[in-house]
Each structure stands twice: as C-alpha cells, then as structure tokens.
Amino acid sequence: MAAKRKSKTARAAIIFLCTVGFFLIFLLGSGIDITEMAGQIWNSLGSSENTASAHAAKLVPEDSDSLLLYIIDTGNSDSMVLRSPDGHSVLIDAGESDDAQYILDTLSALGIRKLDAVVATHPHADHIGSMVAILKQIPADVVYMTDFAASTQTYEDMLDAIEASGIPTVDINSGDTFDIGAVHFTALNPQDRIYDDANNSSIVLLAEYGDTRFLFEGDAEDEAISDMLAQYSELLDADVLKVGHHGSRNATTSEFLKAVTPETAIITCGEENDYGHPHQETLDLLGSMGVTTLRTDQDSDIAIFSDGAAVWYAAAA
Template identity: 40%
Template sequence: MVQFPDGRNMLVDAGNNDDGPAVVSYLKSRGVSRIDYLVATHPHEDHIGGMDNVIRAFDIGQVYMPRVTTTTKTFEDVLLAVKEKGLKISSARAGVTVLDQENLKVNFVAPVGTGYEDLNNWSAVVRIQYGSTVFLLTGDTEAQSEEEMLASRANLKADVLKVGHHGSSSSTTPAFLKAVAPKYAVISVGAWNDYGHPHKETLAKLANAGVQVYRTDRDGTVVFTSDGKNITVEKLGSTIRPRAPDTGSMVAPAAPVTPTRSGGGYIGNKNSRKFHLPSCSTLPAEHNRVYFKTREEAISAGYTPCKRCNP
C-alpha cells in the first residue's frame, strides 16, 4: 500500500483468496476510499487472491497487470471484477511510467522481456522515487528477471527493497543486491509457511551487505514514511489475523515433508502448473497439491517440470 503526498493511493497486490476481506478492512481503517493505481504484479493466487474483493470495495482508477494470463479461477475472478467495474487494464512492463511529477516518479522496471516459463519472472517491478528517496517493489521476480533488469541499465538503486519472492533463494542475486544497495529490506512472508521462506541464503546475503531487514512474519505490518529526504520505519505488529497460534517466539519453519500418499511419485502445483520431486524445497501448500504416479502422467496433465528440482 502506497500513499502519495497529494493523497492518491497505490495498491500493489492483495494477498491470498482468504485475505481479501482483511485487506479491505485494513485499507478502510487507513481512510482509503479510492485506489488510484492498482497493480497486480503477476497472476499467482498469493498475490492476486484478494484483488477481486478490493476492486469491488473501492473506487478504482488505473489497473496495471503484465501481459500474461493463466487459467486459474483466481485469475478469472479478478478479470470478472475488472469487467464488472468497466475498468481497462494497462500493461505493466519495463519503461511504462505511472506518475512523473516534479519530485515524484513511479515507473515499472520489469518485466523487461516476454515468454517466461515461470510466472514469477513476469512480475511487475515498481520503482517509486520521492525526492531523493527510492523504493523498489519486486513482486516474485527471480534470477532471470533480475539479470534482465541489470542488462537494461535501469536505475535500480533504492533505499528500500521489497525482497523478491518472499525471500526465496531463487531471487536477490548478488549482482542485483549490489545494484540496488538498499539501506532497508522488507520481506513479505507468512509465518510457518510451507516453503521455508525466507531462505537462509537470502538472509545471509542481506546481512553481509549490512541491510536492515524487516519481516512481516515477525514484525507484522511495516510502514515506511518518506519526507523526500529521510525515511522512518514503524512496526505496527499484526494487523492481519495470524495463520498459526502465537507461541511467544518464532519457530524455524520445518523442512518440507515427503508425502506418504500412495503412488505420489511427483507433486504438482495447481497454481503454477509445475510438478516437483517430493524432496523439492518449493513444494506448494497441501491444498494446492495434485499427485502423479509418473512423470509422463504429470506432463500429459499439462504440468511442466520444476527447474529447481528437475523431476
């Protein structure tokens, strides 16, 4: 959620399907009645699941989405909400400018290319500059998109980095982190998530670079405020209902458990339409899984192999 000095609002993504009402409630608690710029970074359920609720609850200005589609009901729900409101979708891609005023500029620096096999690399990356302060919001961009942003010679330097892909080791490459050189990083991640995010490799890279890291699983809602020269940070704690009981201390996420379901030789992700080995570090949550006995069965069902575990 971004609030500009003149009162205009931008919302980038809207959480899971179940998060929609909570997102709407939070926005209303902040006095929001209109969202001038709505950005869906890419059509994964954990990023656009609550967006249909948001579209129906608020007056919406411009809608930005990358030019990629998927066949999920979640994506169809968003398109239906857009259609019901009579809204048009503008392309979110590198080079597109959302705002360009004297001391405020908002533009996209990714996706640079097209034809990505992984929906994550379609992620719209938003760069917001107010005065001398800069924020970079990266969606779920992975190494491929980061490399393309670097090759495009876009100005990636930022004070605040919204870390890509919930802190996964598939993002935040050393070269990209060096180019951004943030003072602060924030990782949007659910506590006790099934993926083990944020990965220790990413946390180590951020620590070694001297970046001050905030995490939503530990800090709750994090608010960064800029006066155009300086940035202040406020941790509001949990403003969204917890996903697991609060034990009073953080528990390291457990490693993915190899399923024991009979015949489950491969595990498919209903959202990404990729299939994995049971030992893969990026297995989906149980409700998003489909099991296949053979590799051929997965491929014939329209699933593609995960590039991480190479099933």
C-alpha cells in the same frame, strides 16, 4: 406433511436447547467465567477490523504529511499500499482470497476510500487472491497488469471483476512510466522477452518520491533479475527494497543487491510457512551488506515513511 415437518423442527429445537443447557451447566461447574468468554468471542468477531485499526493507529501519526508505504501482514502473500502526502493511493497486490477483510479493514483504517491505481504484479493467487473483493468495495481508476495470462479460476475471476466494474486496464512493460500524485513510477520488468513462468513476468516497479526510491520486486527470480541488471543496472539503486518472492533464494543475488544497495529490505512471509521463506541464503546476503531487514512474520504490519529526503520505518510487532 407440514405438521410433520413442524414436529421435527420442534424436536430439533428441544435437542438444541438441552445441549446448550448441559454446556452452560458444564461451564458453571468448571469455574470458567462465562462473561469473560462471551467477551472474548464477541471481540474475536471484530478482530480483523480491531487489529487493522490498532496497527494503523500505532504506526501512522494522524497528522503525518509524509509518503507512506504500508505493508499489510497477509502472511506468505503480498499486499501493500503506497499513499502520497497529496492523498493519492496505489495498491500493489492483494494477497490470498482469505486476506480480503484484513486488507479492506487496513485501507479503511488508513482513510483510503478510493485507489488511484491497482497493480497486479503477476497472476498468482497469493498476489491477486483478494482482488475481486477489493475491487467490489473500493473504486479504482486503473489496474496495471502484466500480459502474462494464467488459466486459473482466480485469474479469470479477477478479469471478470475488472470488466464488470468498468475499470480500465494497462499492460505494463519495462520502460513504461506513470505518475500517481507526487510519486513517479518506472517499470523495470517484464522485459520484451517472453518468460516461461509468471514469477519472472512480475511487474517490477521503481517508485521515486523526492530523492528517495523504493523498488518493488514482485516475485521476480534469477532470469528477470539478470535481465534487469543488464538493462537497468544504474536505475536499480533504491533506499527500500521489497525483496522478491518472499525471500526465496532464487530471487536475490549478491550482484542484484550490490546494484540496489538498499538501506531497508522488506520480506513478506508467513510464520512457519511450508516453503521455508525467507531462505537463509537471502538473509545472509542481506546481513552481509548491513541491510536492515523487516519481515511480516516477525514484525507484522510495517510502515515506511519518506519526506522526500530521508526514509524511516515503524513496525506493529
């Protein structure tokens, strides 16, 4: 029997070599530069790392001593990292499961080897999909979560990974505060009430650095927005707004924007996505208020900087 298996293996090898030979003959006859093709294939193998490194090098000066908010282009999902001048870093969300390598490559390119905190805004796969892979590769001091549970495998896998790593978790509610380096965070959502869906249960964070303010909306929608306006209308003012739910029409209202008065808005969305994000109504509202709107589907990776007094940005595309 062993000899028979060896014979089959030999025949398979011959067939494979013949196929490769015919393919090479075809390429030679077609005039295609085989060396160039091989180079393209080789480069594509490291495309994630190369792209992440190139974008980081383009956007972030090596001698930068400013606060950095780096929005990672993960398509129609969320992942961003806030790095303070004193070397502390916070990862907010972790995209889809197939975004893991690009997120890891980006963190590496930014020189981030450890996370002071990880924030999982809510348990949807487009926000926690790569959390397991990231927590296995990069140590973190704490994971901030919403207490809204999900019955998905992605969510269960994340909980298992957190438990296995021994990282402590903290359930965030509105009014909670914490400091990461020189950055002060205040949670404006979830409220005391229980929402029926994960989006409205999103952690919404206000980050303050000096006199500059950043508002991270997660996927909060109409209900949560209404509650935040009622409870925190004076706290919502921010220089930079990470627009809720990828620019969905039900995550941005004129009343909300009037309270936030952002100079810059960031929308995380994928090219030609199935949801039509960002919705035109959202873009029109932002435009009517003169807000500079940056989009990952058009601008790719985005870097926002603050020196504590002013905010500026750079985009990869």
